[in-house]
Every structure is written in structure tokens, then in C-alpha cells.
Amino acid sequence: VHLDGKTIYDIVLEDSFDALAKEISALGTEKKKICIIADSNVADLYLDEVTKILSGCCREVTSYVFPAGEENKNLKTVQGAYEHLILNHYDRKDLLVALGGGVTGDLCGFVAATYLRGVDFVQIPTTLLSQVDSGIGGKTGVDFDSYKNMVGAFHMPKLVYTDVSVLRTLPDDQFSGGMGEVIKHGLILDKEYFDWIQTNRAKILAKDADTLKLLIQGSDFIKREVVEIDPTEQNERATLNFGHTLGHAIEKLKNFTMLHGHCVAVGALAAMNICKERGLVKQDEIDAYKALMEYFFIPTSVSGLNTEEVIAATKNDKKMEAGVIKFILLDRVGHAYIDRTVTKDEMERALATIFR
Ligand code: NAD
Ligand code: ZN
Numbered sequence: 001v002h003l004d005g006k007t008i009y010d011i012v013l014e015d016s017f018d019a020l021a022k023e024i025s026a027l028g029t030e031k032k033k034i035c036i037i038a039d040s041n042v043a044d045l046y047l048d049e050v051t052k053i054l055s056g057c058c059r060e061v062t063s064y065v066f067p068a069g070e071e072n073k074n075l076k077t078v079q080g081a082y083e084h085l086i087l088n089h090y091d092r093k094d095l096l097v098a099l100g101g102g103v104t105g106d107l108c109g110f111v112a113a114t115y116l117r118g119v120d121f122v123q124i125p126t127t128l129l130s131q132v133d134s135g136i137g138g139k140t141g142v143d144f145d146s147y148k149n150m151v152g153a154f155h156m157p158k159l160v161y162t163d164v165s166v167l168r169t170l171p172d173d174q175f176s177g178g179m180g181e182v183i184k185h186g187l188i189l190d191k192e193y194f195d196w197i198q199t200n201r202a203k204i205l206a207k208d209a210d211t212l213k214l215l216i217q218g219s220d221f222i223k224r225e226v227v228e229i230d231p232t233e234q235n236e237r238a239t240l241n242f243g244h245t246l247g248h249a250i251e252k253l254k255n256f257t258m259l260h261g262h263c264v265a266v267g268a269l270a271a272m273n274i275c276k277e278r279g280l281v282k283q284d285e286i287d288a289y290k291a292l293m294e295y296f297f298i299p300t301s302v303s304g305l306n307t308e309e310v311i312a313a314t315k316n317d318k319k320m321e322a323g324v325i326k327f328i329l330l331d332r333v334g335h336a337y338i339d340r341t342v343t344k345d346e347m348e349r350a351l352a353t354i355f356r
Contacts, residue, residue, distance in 0.1 A: 036063040039067065069103070098121060099124045131167075132215075184240075191334030239336040269300060
């Protein structure tokens with residue numbers, strides 16, 4: 001990832017942890033201490049292996065493990081991490097490693113951004129979502145009460161080490177949720193990538209390692225491109241939020257029982273209806289998207305919600321700017337733009353297409 005003409009960090013894509021020692025050592029870790037932050041599930045599966053590898057490239061490795069789940073992405077867990085770092089005498093030059101999904105990456109990144117006014121950290125994303133989305137781009141943070149990502153900071157990692165083989169242990173619904181964001185990347189920035197996913201869907205579902213590498217590489221490329229143009233989300237980066245205006249509202253009204261990637265994918269489906277009405281995309285393109293959603297077990301509708309409450313919920317979203325709702329639309333499949341003219345009527349008709 002480059003910013004202002006400089007390389008800020010590498011995204012390494014492998015199908016094992018074999019190259020991890022070399023990549024970490026390249027950061028000059030020999031005299032450092034490394035703290036691995038992981039949730040309980042990922043720790044059970046991968047902490048021993050990663051600890052062993054990292055022990056060979058630094059002075060000392062310790063780990064801070066917290067209970068898995070979004071409900072623990074909060075300041076209490078952050079406090080636990082600070083205590084661990086202080087008790088183990090971590091200083092400014094030491095390194096944190098986020099081993100896990102988006103919850104771990106966001107949390108560890110926030111701890112790294114704030115501990116001693118900022119220490120370096122490395123992402124080892126282990127969910128599909130984190131490998132294509134949250135692990136890249138430097139947005140870190142935690143939830144506050146029921147407010148998602150309310151407290152946070154921009155803090156870029158020093159390295160993103162992605163091992164696609166860990167996706168084999170990922171629960172199927174988590175993989176499906178991640179696919180929601182992956183397909184979104186194709187819709188907003190790359191029609192060819194979208195078509196490639198369609199062609200290779202069987203191999204993706206079978207988690208074929210080489211295909212997964214290409215899938216993640218393609219998605220990373222898209223996310224990276226947007227982040228490089230607009231690292232702090234003043235403008236372009238907001239196009240990554242395609243599907244999120246309605247998606248977040250649905251996610252909240254469903255009390256977070258529906259996966260984020262699924263809510264966003266359904267939100268994107270509704271948004272595509274607005275694009276269709278405006279003559280920007282065709283019905284057969286919507287149908288193709290829908291077929292792909294179904295193939296990856298992504299729901300194409302939601303139940304038990306009504307239009308009024310969803311529209312009301314979008315108003316409390318971070319996507320509001322000076323009272324106007326910021327909507328991301330496609331002017332064609334493969335290109336998104338920011339629109340501030342979506343009407344309540346358009347939203348109502350769009351929601352009608354995804355309610356059951
Ligand atoms: P997660 O980190 O909670 O992981 C999902 C579940 O999978 C957890 O139970 C975890 O323990 C388990 N798991 C992780 N890797 C595994 C593996 N390889 N094998 C078996 N189990 C595994 O959730 P997520 O979907 O990765 O991330 C969601 C979070 O990401 C949200 O908090 C969201 O706000 C955040 N996010 C951040 C950004 C960003 O730019 N920073 C972008 C999108 C989402
Ligand atoms: Zn998202």
C-alpha cells in the first residue's frame with residue numbers, strides 16, 4: 001500500500017505461515033518484544049503455531065487472548081490489553097500482532113494506535129472479511145455501548161500477512177458473509193472481477209487455495225486502490241460503503257443477529273434497484289448479482305422489518321452529512337459514485353424489493 005508516493009506496508013498473500021518469520025524479521029524485530037492479540041477461537045486454533053514462529057524472530061513473545069465475539073470489541077477489552085502490555089513492560093519500539101478476524105484487527109489496531117501514543121502493529125487476518133476488507137486500510141476502533149465503531153483512530157499496519165489456508169477452519173456462515181463484501185468490491189470498482197467470481201464460483205466455494213489467493217488478491221487490489229486515493233475517507237473511500245446505508249440500518253434493527261456481510265449484500269441489492277429505476281443498471285444485471293448471492297448462501301431478502309423504521313434508522317448513520325443522506329450508487333456495474341439526491345420514495349420502493 002502506497003501513500004504520498006511512499007510504500008507504507010506490504011500485503012503478503014500465502015497459503016501457509018511458512019513465510020511469516022521472514023516477513024516479520026524484515027521489520028527489524030530481532031530486539032523487540034511481540035504481543036499477539038487473538039480471540040479465544042482463533043487462539044485455540046493458531047496461537048501455538050504463530051507464537052512458535054514469532055519466538056524465532058524477536059526477543060520475547062507474549063499473548064493477550066479475549067473472549068470471541070463482537071460484544072467484546074469494547075473499551076473493557078482494550079483496558080485488559082493495556083494492562084497486559086504495561087505489566088509485561090512493553091515500550092514504544094515493541095510490536096503488536098493482530099491474529100484473527102475483523103474484531104481482533106480493529107481492537108488490536110486501536111490498542112496499537114493509542115498505547116504509548118502509538119506502537120507498530122501487524123495484521124494476520126484470519127476471516128475472509130478481514131482478509132479482503134478490515135485487515136487493510138488502517139481503520140481501527142471499538143464499539144461504545146450499542147454504538148458500532150464509535151471510538152477509533154486511523155492507524156496503518158506495518159504488514160498484512162494473509163494465509164488463505166486458515167479459511168478452511170472458518171465457519172461456513174462467516175465465509176458466506178465475507179463473500180458479500182467480496183462481491184461488493186466487484187460491483188463498485190471492477191466488472192471483470194465480478195465476472196471472474198461468477199466463472200470461478202465453484203472453486204471459490206470449494207476453498208481451492210489458488211483460487212482463493214486470486215480472489216483475495218483481486219479484492220485487496222480494489223480496496224487498496226480506494227484507500228490510496230483517499231486514506232481518511234474524505235470522498236472516494238466512501239464508495240466502499242456501497243450497500244452500507246441500508247445494510248447498517250437492517251443490521252441494527254435485526255439486533256446484530258444477521259451477519260454484517262449479509263446485511264450489506266442485501267442493502268446493495270436494494271440500492272441496485274434505485275440504480276435500475278434511474279436507468280443505470282439493468283434487471284438482468286440485478287438478477288446475475290442475486291444468483292451469485294444465492295450461490296454463496298447470502299440471503300436476498302429480510303423479514304420482519306418495515307420501511308418506516310429502516311428509513312428512520314438510516315438517519316442515525318454516520319453516512320449523514322449536514323442533514324443530507326450520503327448514498328452510494330452504481331452508475332454502471334463496476335463503478336460506484338456518491339449520490340446525495342436519493343428520495344424517500346426511491347428508498348421505499350427499493351426496500352419493497354428486499355422485504356418478505
Ligand atoms: P470476527 O473477528 O468476530 O470473526 C468471526 C468469527 O470467526 C469469530 O468467532 C472468530 O473467532 C472466528 N474465526 C476467525 N478466524 C477463524 C478461522 N480462521 N477459523 C475459525 N474461526 C475463525 O468477525 P469478522 O467478520 O472477521 O469482522 C467483523 C468486524 O470487522 C466488525 O467488528 C466490523 O466492524 C469490523 N470491520 C472493520 C473494517 C475496517 O475497515 N476496519 C471493515 C469492515 C468490518
Ligand atoms: Zn462492511
